[in-house]
Amino acid sequence: xxxxxxxxGDGVAVNPLRKGLSVNRxxxxxxxxxxxxxxxxxxxxxxxxxxxxxLGDILPANYGIVxxxxxxxxxxxxxxxMKKAIDQFSRTGPAKDPLWSxxxxxxxxxxxxxxxxxxxxxxxxxxxxxxxxxxTGGNRLFYLxxxxxxxxxxxxxxDKAGLGPRxxxxxxxxxxxxxxxxxxxxxxxxxxxxxxxxxEEKHVYRIDHYLGKEPVQDIMALRFANVIFEPIWNRxxxxxxxxxxxxxxxxxxxxxxxxxxxxxxxxxxNHVMNLLALVAMEPPVASDADSxxxxxxxxLRAVRPIDRIRVSLDTARxxxxxxxxxxxxxxxxxxxxxVRSDSNTETYAAVKILxxxxxxxxxxxxxxxxxxxxxxxxEIAIRFKSLxxxxxxxxxxxxxxxxxxxxxxxEEGISLRFNxxxxxxxxxxxxxxxxxxxGTGFGVVSAPAYERxxxxxxxxxxxxxxxxxxxxxxxxxxxxxxxxxxxxxxxSFPNYSAGSQGPPSADRLLAxxxxxxxxx
Amino acid sequence: xxLESSTVSTSLDAIRGELAGTKLSTSTFNFVVWIDDPxxxxxxxxxxGMLGEKHPSFTLVLDHTGVRSGDATVTTLAKDAETxxxxxxxxxxxxxxGTDPDRVVGYVVGLCDAGVPTxxxxxxxxxxxxxxxxxxxxxxxxxxxxxxxxxxxxxxxxKLVAFHAAHPEVELRDLAWxxxxxxxxxxxxxxxxxxxxxxxxxxxxxxISSGSDxxxxxxxxxxxxxxxxxxSGRGAFADRDGHTISFTRTRVGDIRRVQSVCLDSETSxxxxxxxxxAGVVRIWVEGTHAREPRLFPLPAIDNASLLERAxxxxxADDVFETALCSAGTLLG
Numbered sequence: 001x002x003x004x005x006x007x008x009g010d011g012v013a014v015n016p017l018r019k020g021l022s023v024n025r026x027x028x029x030x031x032x033x034x035x036x037x038x039x040x041x042x043x044x045x046x047x048x049x050x051x052x053x054x055l056g057d058i059l060p061a062n063y064g065i066v067x068x069x070x071x072x073x074x075x076x077x078x079x080x081x082m083k084k085a086i087d088q089f090s091r092t093g094p095a096k097d098p099l100w101s102x103x104x105x106x107x108x109x110x111x112x113x114x115x116x117x118x119x120x121x122x123x124x125x126x127x128x129x130x131x132x133x134x135x136t137g138g139n140r141l142f143y144l145x146x147x148x149x150x151x152x153x154x155x156x157x158x159d160k161a162g163l164g165p166r167x168x169x170x171x172x173x174x175x176x177x178x179x180x181x182x183x184x185x186x187x188x189x190x191x192x193x194x195x196x197x198x199x200e201e202k203h204v205y206r207i208d209h210y211l212g213k214e215p216v217q218d219i220m221a222l223r224f225a226n227v228i229f230e231p232i233w234n235r236x237x238x239x240x241x242x243x244x245x246x247x248x249x250x251x252x253x254x255x256x257x258x259x260x261x262x263x264x265x266x267x268x269x270n271h272v273m274n275l276l277a278l279v280a281m282e283p284p285v286a287s288d289a290d291s292x293x294x295x296x297x298x299x300l301r302a303v304r305p306i307d308r309i310r311v312s313l314d315t316a317r318x319x320x321x322x323x324x325x326x327x328x329x330x331x332x333x334x335x336x337x338x339v340r341s342d343s344n345t346e347t348y349a350a351v352k353i354l355x356x357x358x359x360x361x362x363x364x365x366x367x368x369x370x371x372x373x374x375x376x377x378x379e380i381a382i383r384f385k386s387l388x389x390x391x392x393x394x395x396x397x398x399x400x401x402x403x404x405x406x407x408x409x410x411e412e413g414i415s416l417r418f419n420x421x422x423x424x425x426x427x428x429x430x431x432x433x434x435x436x437x438x439g440t441g442f443g444v445v446s447a448p449a450y451e452r453x454x455x456x457x458x459x460x461x462x463x464x465x466x467x468x469x470x471x472x473x474x475x476x477x478x479x480x481x482x483x484x485x486x487x488x489x490x491x492s493f494p495n496y497s498a499g500s501q502g503p504p505s506a507d508r509l510l511a512x513x514x515x516x517x518x519x520x
Numbered sequence: 521x522x523l524e525s526s527t528v529s530t531s532l533d534a535i536r537g538e539l540a541g542t543k544l545s546t547s548t549f550n551f552v553v554w555i556d557d558p559x560x561x562x563x564x565x566x567x568x569g570m571l572g573e574k575h576p577s578f579t580l581v582l583d584h585t586g587v588r589s590g591d592a593t594v595t596t597l598a599k600d601a602e603t604x605x606x607x608x609x610x611x612x613x614x615x616x617x618g619t620d621p622d623r624v625v626g627y628v629v630g631l632c633d634a635g636v637p638t639x640x641x642x643x644x645x646x647x648x649x650x651x652x653x654x655x656x657x658x659x660x661x662x663x664x665x666x667x668x669x670x671x672x673x674x675x676x677x678x679k680l681v682a683f684h685a686a687h688p689e690v691e692l693r694d695l696a697w698x699x700x701x702x703x704x705x706x707x708x709x710x711x712x713x714x715x716x717x718x719x720x721x722x723x724x725x726x727x728i729s730s731g732s733d734x735x736x737x738x739x740x741x742x743x744x745x746x747x748x749x750x751x752s753g754r755g756a757f758a759d760r761d762g763h764t765i766s767f768t769r770t771r772v773g774d775i776r777r778v779q780s781v782c783l784d785s786e787t788s789x790x791x792x793x794x795x796x797x798a799g800v801v802r803i804w805v806e807g808t809h810a811r812e813p814r815l816f817p818l819p820a821i822d823n824a825s826l827l828e829r830a831x832x833x834x835x836a837d838d839v840f841e842t843a844l845c846s847a848g849t850l851l852g
Binding site: 015016017018019020021022025026029054055057060061062098099102 | 704717746817837
């Protein structure tokens with residue numbers, strides 16, 4: 001038999017039939033284990049993602065899906081639960097036979113405690129059975145979608161049960177770890193110490209689902225696939241950058257967790273810092289995972305540490321009071337379930353960041369995130385400098401700064417604001433907006449981030465996952481803030497109404513620099 | 521916002537006059553549609569309409585079916601006083617039956633926006649339309665075609681092969697090829713396991729059943745171009761080592777649909793066959809690399825979506841073009 005398959009650069013033989021098809025490379029045969037399988041994330045996001053990966057032929061022919069959690073389910077019970085979840089939450093609608101029955105054959109369940117090694121031995125038996133019966137080849141992807149408090153326990157038990165990479169002689173073992181990776185710098189380092197005892201960095205996929213969103217990936221395309229932006233992407237032309245992650249929801253069922261975390265740890269340290277790194281990084285030398293992650297890390301290293309004594313000047317915090325969202329009354333934060341009635345936790349955080357490097361010196365990055373705000377919106381707004389000389393326009397005309405807005409959610413697209421002449425005999429100038437929308441621009445709806453990210457982890461592509469050095473540096477950057485906030489009770493809390501733009505202190509943060517927030 | 525249609529004579533001046541009175545609009549491409557088959561007219565108009573509604577474009581329907589009564593319809597945004605700017609399509613449908621090529625070209629030149637690309641969707645089946653096709657070609661950046669759109673035989677594909685040989689500069693999109701993507705994914709899926717890649721190079725027989733010939737020729741041409749086979753007749757290829765691969769095609773089932781594909785290697789038989797549910801293919805392997813049957817979704821991609829994809833994908837598709845050339849060598 002003649003074998004002429006050409007190996008790819010990474011040593012993986014390339015299927016010549018894949019050129020030009022939906023995906024270049026289908027993942028290796030593998031098992032994916034969802035820890036916390038009875039939880040909300042599995043039902044709403046993870047299992048619908050697996051189903052749609054199956055429908056899109058992104059899954060390999062030989063795969064197994066194993067749920068693991070404390071809830072006592074039989075295999076059939078778990079399949080029925082997952083069917084309900086897919087029917088309710090999948091973007092492609094209810095799962096139908098015969099495809100569902102075929103998919104369900106690949107699903108099994110192991111009930112167990114996260115600190116009971118016997119349960120992990122049972123898990124190992126289930127995986128080995130899948131290797132034999134489904135041909136999953138000893139490859140294992142462990143997805144930790146549990147509360148962070150049990151991450152170390154799961155990793156420890158995986159090792160004890162011989163499920164770590166060291167003991168896997170036939171295939172690979174990888175782990176996806178949901179955010180938050182630690183609740184502060186010390187806990188993150190402690191978690192990393194435990195993770196690294198079992199998994200090398202190349203086997204660890206720290207997930208931040210923001211990075212799987214198409215508009216976030218488009219930040220790099222916008223910057224590095226166009227010639228018109230990069231020449232002006234620097235301190236010479238850019239006045240300031242605002243990164244916003246605003247939500248209308250409250251803490252919902254996460255009050256217990258959130259009251260110990262707050263907006264800064266929950267959003268700014270991970271999602272927003274990742275966006276900052278993508279906007280500010282230098283062009284990578286290649287498009288592989290480490291080339292991109294090297295550049296993101298360099299940006300974070302260049303962020304000027306927030307001096308503890310400047311925390312009150314360079315940050316703002318808020319906590320929502322009762323108010324109305326979309327006309328519906330909602331309670332204040334302190335009245336939410338599992339939240340202390342005298343809580344000092346911030347539900348809104350704003351931080352001014354400076355990046356001390358050649359490109360960004362003196363350009364402020366204003367980061368903000370909050371709950372129960374007027375609208376749900378995530379965006380990056382690049383505000384360009386003012387005109388050096390006013391040539392056009394009547395005295396009454398406002399010559400606005402140009403603003404490039406990358407919209408991440410719920411709208412996905414790019415908008416550019418520029419000044420134009422108002423039709424008529426006089427030289428009136430008015431700001432107008434040029435909008436690109438993903439939905440209408442490409443006529444397609446973006447796939448949910450989890451589909452992309454799970455598929456990438458199965459393929460071993462870590463580009464959209466966060467490396468430890470970046471996680472650690474992001475914690476180093478933000479830690480002086482919560483440390484200081486913990487020490488000082490904010491007597492003004494609650495200081496913004498649900499459904500508003502946020503606390504007045506956030507407005508003052510920008511007013512000190514002669515700037516204003518974009519309206520949420 | 522509502523659309524407003526008015527019927528005018530087929531005079532270029534009358535049509536332009538009607539367009540000039542409309543509000544300012546933005547167009548991203550010209551979409552020129554040629555129809556000469558009355559049986560397919562409504563089908564084509566529906567799909568063209570869907571594309572025009574979704575994307576800011578100027579649609580020019582050149583209707584050679586004789587169904588229209590010697591007039592033109594101009595469809596634009598309603599002249600609503602409150603609407604100053606709009607981003608949406610305009611459309612002109614013209615009866616061009618009995619019209620000479622120069623006049624048809626005149627419509628394209630006189631009505632299309634020269635600043636945006638022109639995409640020509642040619643649904644023409646009649647030989648007498650050929651001179652008009654040749655006359656319109658210089659204005660088209662992209663040509664959309666459907667080699668299994670109107671007939672089951674290989675004639676349309678033969679024309680396409682000849683056209684591509686004569687006009688390699690025109691970006692070609694064949695809807696028949698684009699419909700095959702799920703089958704290509706499925707066939708590739710057989711060999712994703714690195715241990716089975718070698719099987720690709722020991723294939724000795726290929727059998728394809730489809731409702732029209734284009735699908736069979738395209739799949740065979742695609743495999744041949746990806747695996748380095750060369751045609752050694754209408755029913756056989758030779759691989760790089762000189763081994764013969766026999767190729768059998770059977771015309772069965774609905775037009776534009778593949779029913780089954782079977783690849784035989786030296787050791788195993790790789791099967792894919794549509795089940796009772798037309799949206800599901802059962803795939804299995806017999807022989808040394810035997811694999812239990814599994815089901816594979818066959819997404820129902822509607823033609824409007826295919827058209828949209830064809831319009832939005834820019835540049836030449838070299839996988840398609842090499843597959844077309846390989847299919848051409850089979851056709852002889």
